[in-house]
Amino acid sequence: MKWIITSLFLLFFVVAKAQSCIGTWITIDDKTGKKKSKVELYKKDEKLYGRITYLYPREGREENPKCKKCTDDRKDQPLVGLQIVRGLEWDGGEWEDGTIVDPENGKVYTCAIWIDRNDFTKLHVRGYVGPFYRTQTWIKSTE
Template sequence: MRLTLFLFLASIYVLSIKPETYIGKWRIEGGSIIEIYKNGDHFYGKINKRAEQPISNLNGLDNKNPNPSLRQRQLLGIDILNNLSFEDGELSGGTIYNADSGKTYTVKVWIDSDNIDLCFIRAYKGILFKTFEATRVKK
């Protein structure tokens, strides 16, 4: 009986998080804002606002990019979340670009089951990961 109840409640949670729930602006710890949007079947996230006190790239350019031809581009507006797919209530299967280091990682994004205005962005490097908390920016 308990297992049935658990499975039922879990299915309600998964059904309550729709792909459109992710679309919008999210403020990450530190003050940066990422705007998540959908293009076709995939989700992307672009830098909408930089942190008040960034830890690198102080001139606002993509200085650490491994591609030298991209080091002079403005960080505002570039996609840092790429090719994420919605499955089982989460966004996964894509990558996140860290402009502070110039490195790209696999990523998973999910929304808190108790608060749809809170999401988590987890970047993976092998078995290691770092999770960032983000809150929805209200208009």
């Protein structure tokens, strides 16, 4: 009986952990350290996707900017509403094997996403090009 209860608890923990990044996250500009955008992460058909829901005001940015440098179906689409995260799969510890686009340069990267184990309000988002990668930390939105 203890084994069954322990198994159910572990199963619940794994499912809860997988779901924990669902919601809205604030992206931070690498150069300025200022809030850049809000991204909503959501599940569809057991995969993780994300779209920009808000752009923080920035001096010099045109109104309703578009993804001018994107080269796929996102080309010239408005940034607000743009699906930037696509098709990540849960591996039991993180979301991986999907893609993320950087709307500023139009480049698409292989992607992995996971919650910080010490601070559940932080999400690590890593984009890969071959063996090279860059990791950003997004902050859980409470706004």
